[in-house]
Amino acid sequence: MHCTMEDLGALRAGEGSVWARRHIITCAICQAELEALYQRVAQLKALPTLRPPRDRWPAVRAVMTAERARRRRSRSAWGGTLAAAALLAGVLLVQPSIVGESGNLHAELTQAKQQSATLEDSLQHYDVDGRVLTGHCAAVVAELEDRISDIDGTLATLTQRNVGEQDAELVKLWQQRVGLMRALVTARATRARYVGL
Amino acid sequence: MTVSLAVPDVLVARAQAGDEAALEALYRAFETPVYNLARRMLRRPEDAEDVLQETFLEVVRNIKQYRGEGHLWGWVRRIASTKALMRIRREQVRATESLDDEPGGPAMHVGANLDLERAFEVLSETSRAVVWLHDVEGYTHEEIAEQMGRSVSFSKSQLARAHARLRRMLNEDVGGATP
Numbered sequence: 001m002h003c004t005m006e007d008l009g010a011l012r013a014g015e016g017s018v019w020a021r022r023h024i025i026t027c028a029i030c031q032a033e034l035e036a037l038y039q040r041v042a043q044l045k046a047l048p049t050l051r052p053p054r055d056r057w058p059a060v061r062a063v064m065t066a067e068r069a070r071r072r073r074s075r076s077a078w079g080g081t082l083a084a085a086a087l088l089a090g091v092l093l094v095q096p097s098i099v100g101e102s103g104n105l106h107a108e109l110t111q112a113k114q115q116s117a118t119l120e121d122s123l124q125h126y127d128v129d130g131r132v133l134t135g136h137c138a139a140v141v142a143e144l145e146d147r148i149s150d151i152d153g154t155l156a157t158l159t160q161r162n163v164g165e166q167d168a169e170l171v172k173l174w175q176q177r178v179g180l181m182r183a184l185v186t187a188r189a190t191r192a193r194y195v196g197l
Numbered sequence: 198m199t200v201s202l203a204v205p206d207v208l209v210a211r212a213q214a215g216d217e218a219a220l221e222a223l224y225r226a227f228e229t230p231v232y233n234l235a236r237r238m239l240r241r242p243e244d245a246e247d248v249l250q251e252t253f254l255e256v257v258r259n260i261k262q263y264r265g266e267g268h269l270w271g272w273v274r275r276i277a278s279t280k281a282l283m284r285i286r287r288e289q290v291r292a293t294e295s296l297d298d299e300p301g302g303p304a305m306h307v308g309a310n311l312d313l314e315r316a317f318e319v320l321s322e323t324s325r326a327v328v329w330l331h332d333v334e335g336y337t338h339e340e341i342a343e344q345m346g347r348s349v350s351f352s353k354s355q356l357a358r359a360h361a362r363l364r365r366m367l368n369e370d371v372g373g374a375t376p
Contacts, residue, residue: 005357041332052232
């Protein structure tokens with residue numbers, strides 16, 4: 001009876017059983033097997049280093065940039081929402097007539113905001129942190145998120161001014177935002193279908 | 198693979214502050230050892246590339262949490278091996294691959310004189326992972342078991358079976374014994 005590979009592995013780790021430790025002293029065959037095991041491990045350690053065939057840093061950087069833009073956008077959107085809410089409350093208290101005078105614009109504005117919120121919800125479905133994107137896809141997503149972030153910044157600035165003079169511009173910006181959000185959802189959804197997730 | 202990757206503390210500090218150039222420098226320092234580790238554990242090169250990308254995304258996201266305990270390479274390597282093992286588990290769930298079976302791949306004739314690298318390629322990903330992490334990277338069976346979510350005895354038996362298989366594939370003649 002000779003040592004099994006598990007016995008030899010245990011001997012190599014200094015954890016061999018009493019029987020195995022005694023046996024290896026007297027058995028030339030098992031001594032040779034143990035030596036072969038040491039040799040094999042040494043050869044494994046000496047295998048050549050395999051290098052990545054492509055540079056993955058651009059893809060990592062693109063995702064990192066997109067995530068930073070998204071964080072900025074989230075902060076900006078949150079700040080904008082608070083400012084808009086405060087402003088709207090002030091307008092309703094002080095100048096209720098303005099709302100009535102620009103009913104059509106308000107209806108369009110409300111619709112654009114609702115569409116934007118719906119798309120934000122859809123995005124949550126696809127927008128999973130850690131999902132691997134191709135460099136191209138990540139770059140497209142980063143570009144879209146940057147542009148949305150810019151619009152959010154402008155919206156936050158506009159809502160601090162007189163609503164009556166800015167309604168048309170607000171509607172236009174919100175509609176642009178909806179368009180960009182649609183493109184962003186499409187990019188995410190396409191990638192999700194592609195990777196089967 | 199023996200790695201001596203000394204990274205200056207100032208570089209780590211800059212990376213933790215979000216400096217993109219410092220983060221890229223860390224990537225350049227570790228891309229090859231991370232890819233090599235993943236590629237030795239995984240059969241498909243594209244999977245190893247994905248592990249490389251996933252690993253560095255996690256490094257970029259969590260570098261602030263690295264407190265300097267131990268070598269930075271140890272921290273990065275742990276992330277990489279965990280990502281590779283997760284991929285193996287996911288693949289096993291998909292393919293319901295038996296842990297002991299050698300899946301299709303390079304033609305393998307037991308008893309043929311294969312070189313060690315080819316023979317190693319033929320092993321299942323689970324076996325490769327255990328052999329590489331234990332014999333080359335120096336992980337203990339306890340550490341491997343924890344990362345794989347399996348028992349210590351599973352890790353030990355996988356290692357023994359893998360070496361027995363390598364021995365057969367390499368057709369080693371060491372005196373007639375066949376443990």
